[in-house]
Amino acid sequence: MYRLSDYGAMVCDRRRIEAYRRALAAVVTPSSVVLDLGAGIGTFTVLACKAGAARVYSVDPADVIALAGEIARANGVADRVRFLQKKAGEVELPEQVDVIVSDMAGALPLFREHLPSVIAARDRFLKPGGALIPRLDRLFCAPVSSPALYASVVDPWDALPDLDLAPARAMALQSMYPRAVTPEDLGGEARVWAEVDYATVTSPDAGATLEWPISSTVHAIALWFETTLHDGITSSSGPWSPKSVHATMLLPLAQPLDGSVLRLTLDMTLASGFYVTTWHASTDRTEGVRQSTFLGEPRSSKSLLSRAPVAAPAASQPVAYKVPERVLARRVAEELLLLDPASGIYHVLNETGAQVWESLQQGKGPDAIAAAVAERYGVDTARTAEDVAVILAELQEANLIEVLP
Secondary structure, three states, X not given: OOOHHHHHHHHHOHHHHHHHHXXXXXXXXXXXXXXXEOOOOOHHHHHHHHOOOOEEEEEOOOOHHHHHHHHHHHOOOHHHEEEEOOOHHHOOOOOOEEEEEEOOOOOOOOOOOHHHHHHHHHHHHEEEEEEEEOOEEEEEEEEEOOHHHHHHHHHHHHOOOOOOOHHHHHXXXXXXXXXXXXXXXXXXOOEEEEEEEOOXXXXXXXXXXXXXXXXXXXXXXXXXXXXXXXXXXEEEOOOXXXXXXXXXXXXXXXXXXOOOEEEEEEEEEEEOOEEEEEEEEEEOOOOOOEEEHHHOOOOOHHHOOOOOOOOOOOOOOOOXXXXXXXXXXXXXXXXXXXXXXXXXXXXXXXXHHHHHHHHHHOOOOHHHHHHHHHHHHOOOXXXXXXXXXXXXXXXXXXXXXXXXX
8 A cells, every 4th residue: 555655756756757648648639538547646637637538537446546536626627537446346437438547566567456457447448449558568677796785685684693583584585675776786688578568468477587698796686667658658667767766676696696697587476466476596507596575475374374174085196296396385383385376376284284295395105195194193094194185185176286197
């Protein structure tokens, strides 16, 4: 939820505001009906009216929509605006619209429910041939060679020599950070790793694998974007746009990497309303490790949702399974939290389920897993085998494990 000061920072980004003003002026006519998604304080609602729109539907789920109404009245355009305090998916309009303008991105366009909201509004309300503002987003990334930026992430966890904060340091390296990255901080050229064409996009997820020649130590990966609002009208964040309201995002590496070629696999997946970013950087000298923001958020067992029981399987279980590399797992006290980026669904395993999962990762089969569980808890092996079979069936049904031939 944005604060008023956040909206103040947005309107201070004059290049961005002027780009939106020009784009609206280019597509709005006296007969245009406009939908402003994520209207906030109503900046683009008012600009659409000033461009000559006949009607504007101004939509935002937050209480700030009331302030948008006051601003519209202050600018003498409230009679042409209908304010709707709703989520995009809950909106019902009495007519189709000629223009959809939206500004729900965070530091990147892949931000919470931004893309699903635009996709739903486009498919439900936009007239054939209607205009979308923005029209296209290009997401950039580049390696960062900057000990200072890396230190800004790790140094706080080394600041108290009499305390071991290694668990927090490890978690900090699984997080994404807004940082002032300059062109001089980059250790390779900027590359486009994803594009969002708002007229055709159907999935909120994105990913890519890229390579760079490098000649210096790589400490992190920088992410930013450039948006095309209309023909020839653009706005950008990133190292070359230091005054942009959208910060450059920094993905620190688990350890700085040296070599002559850097290889990066990057994925962003929408899960339960928030994006999980996963990155794996390696060089010709060092394999590196897979990192994910899934592992960077502190959680307690009380925050995990309980799961519904699953009926025992009717047939005997296959003898071998494989844990897909895509599935992310993390311990939270005695439980295990799993995320399948392919579905965006979280799963919680209790202590027994966690032991089963870790045994699967070691390549053990059902019989060996049941014997280990029975020995740990001092219970009957036959009964334990039934419980393990239920857990394996549940994992298979959720596509968290694969059956081997």
